[in-house]
Amino acid sequence: MRSEFAFGYRNTILWVIIILSAITLGLGLSQYYYTRQLNRIVLQQQNNYYFIHSLNDLGQNLSEAESGQRGYLITGERAYLQPYKSALPAINSDLKKLLSSQIGTQYKPQLTNINKLVNEKIQEMDSTISAYQSKGFESAAAIVNTDSGKDLMTSIRSGINSVSSQEIHEASTQIAMVKRHAQLIALMAPFAVAINLLMILQIILLASRAIRRQKIIEGYREQFVTVAAHQLRTPATAVKQYLHLLIDGFYGKLSKEQQNIVELVAASNERGIDVANSLLSVTRVDSGEISLKEEVTNLNELLLDVIEHYSDAIKEKKNQTVVLNMNKRPLLAKVDPFYMKMVFENLIDNASKYSSKGKKIYVSLKPKDNYIYFSVRDQGIGVKKKDIPLLFRKFVRLDSAFKLNTEGSGLGLYLVKQLVSLHGGKISVDSTQDKGSTFTVKLKQETA
């Protein structure tokens, strides 16, 4: 069946969307993971850089101290002691930094060893300087000549070099990892974009299917209403003919009671026809089937036509008087006479329906600022302020309306509003409960 096929297809699309969403989610999560990894490595690289930098500093500061010491020993100039003395705290701070750093914990034995050697070296330099100062050059030279200072320096340099080269190796493997992660992320991005595009496509497909389906259902519904209304109207039309044969005395004059009953039946039948007609008109309006045949029309004539047709019936049925306020000068508007007549009829009929017996109905047709205002004012039950927006909705019948009159299908005002809109006009309502309502239709005026 057609509908099952449509549902099945929609389910497939739903599954595709779910799977694609899952893939996109996975891609997003792994991108997040790899980006975090990258972040971590970059931070590590920064530490790495500081660590290697401190190692270099340590070597340089030691060299500085040594050349200061040697200079002093050779020349005896105290000025050489200055770089020596300033290098010592720098060496200490370098050592502290190295030992306390995060990376330093990985090289604890080597660093401890370097620390020990550096301290020995400093001690050696210290002792040569104090020997020079107390016992003279020969005594200091004797210590230097043992080559213990030189050996210490060589061991320290090789220690520093070994830690430094290990750390540089470590850094280069990390950089290789960064490269791999970056490549992965770069690979995932276009993939994610493609899947997202695919998903958007599927969603558009799904939405368009849903809209098309909705239209088909709407079409079936309208078709159903049309057929139902038509099928109900045809027998009612036949009933109407037969009843009027009796009412018009085709079969002899009826007694007063007979006449009454037959007229009641006819009135009831007429309501059925009215509802069917409204339903058919509303369905035509809703489905966009109505194409207006607009022509420049004399609204005065059109309105007079309607009032001639209705005022007697209204007088007879509810003893209501229609009061018309209209100038002789013809007011022209571009309308479809058939449908504009329907608007006039519906509004006047409504005014009568929702007013009690003997009331007046004021109808006016006036021009103002290139617009024509057609208005119908009644002295009827009126509408509560809060209910006014509901008035023009389909099938809405307000409680207050039911109290006075149970006739009406709740279609009339909806139809009027749609027809007025189709004509490019506007309808407004002003109402006070228990005082009455005024409906005003505003149409563009045509100049002759």
Next chain:
Amino acid sequence: LKKVLIVEDDAMLRNVYEIIVAREGYVVEVARDGSEGLRKLGSFQPDLVLLDMLMPIKSGLQFLKEAKMKLHYPKTSVLILSNLSASDTVNEALRLGAKEHFIKSNLLPKDLVEAVKKYL
């Protein structure tokens, strides 16, 4: 005696139109659809046709198209009885030679009598 052909698919309506028109003293023949209507148009040679629009087998429009009223039956008037209001179908029917259009659900017996008398 003037002759009236009623072409209408709904039995109840067909029957009541027949009663109304026959009471005025016309000779009446009925047809259930456009196809039967075309046959009786030839055999019965009516002066007036009351024609429904929406009918099975052949619609009112098809009846008018095939009958070529203006050419073959210039003296026969056709009145459209339909619930279609001011539609393209009705306009097409008027173009094909129908004289006037009446909305069935608005029509009272006396209106029908008046309309028939107007064209006979």
